[in-house]
Amino acid sequence: MSETLVSLWTDARRRLEAAGVDSPVIDARLLLEAGAGVGRVDIVTDPRRPVSAAQAAAVEALVRRREAREPIGHILGHKGFWTLDFTVNADVLSPRPETEHLVEVAMETLPKGWPARILDLGVGSGAILLSVLSERPESTGIGIDTSEAALAVARANAQRLGLSDRATIQSGDWSEGLEGPFDLILSNPPYIPSADIEGLDPEVAKWEPRLALDGGPDGLDPYRRIIADLPRLLAPTGAFAFEVGKGQAEAVRALAEAQGLTTSTPRLDLAGIPRVVAGKRAA
Secondary structure, three states: OEEEEEEEEHHHHEEEEEEEOHHHHHHHHHHHHHHHHHOOHHHHHHHOOOOHHHHHHHHHHHHHHOOOOHHHHHHHHEEEOOEEEEEEOOOOOOHHHHHHHHHHHHHOOOOOOOOEEEEOOOOOOHHHHHHHHHHOOOOOEEEEEEEHHHHHHHHHHHHHOOOOEEEEEEEEOOOOOOOOOEHHHHHOOOOHHHHHHOOHHHHHOOOOOHHHHHOOOOHHHHHHHHOOOHHHHHHHEEEEEEOOOOOOOOHHHHHHHHHOOEEEOOEEOOOEEEEEEEEEEEE
């Protein structure tokens, strides 16, 4: 009996469920689409369409990678974030839904029509900076990362999205050597305590770049570096917003307030976790 679209999808879903993947139905469909070269409409409207041996083999190869808990974005080579689609690979973190709250805060901070100057520290794939620039066409931004491989991904994304003329992607050690002023400073830095990394989901612990995860013994080392430079880099009316890990919001707020900055109530993610710490210069 030959394989069909629905039989491949069903088999993939069952295997991903058994492997502990948290979104087996969606991931199975995405792998089927990529491996068999079909669209979602094909699967829904013609589920019993026979597939060739070559298509079945291609789907099988992708499913095996996901069974090993390789992130779906790495397998497909792209990941949706905000309203855009970003190229991703093993050199960068796959953009996560909770990070979209950081973009939301940026949108609330930057009035439309304002030619703001933005800084994104730890730019990775470019998802945060480029999403903000796509919504604020008068603004320009600088994205900093210490990983040359990540910088290559961010530059490629800026080029593909038509934002290279407003996004400068450059190598750096956080804010060292940068000159302000910036109207908005953003960061989703490494914030996992070093000892906790191996206990994370395999998609993260095994496959994501450790450089983008390891925040030092308490997970706060990058915030200490970044926040110490905020008074020097922020414009008089400048603001900042950082993604933080579970249980870190109050510690990061304290670091900012110790530098004479004011902070607002942290933004909660959909799980109710304080996820974004934002603030500005004191009046």
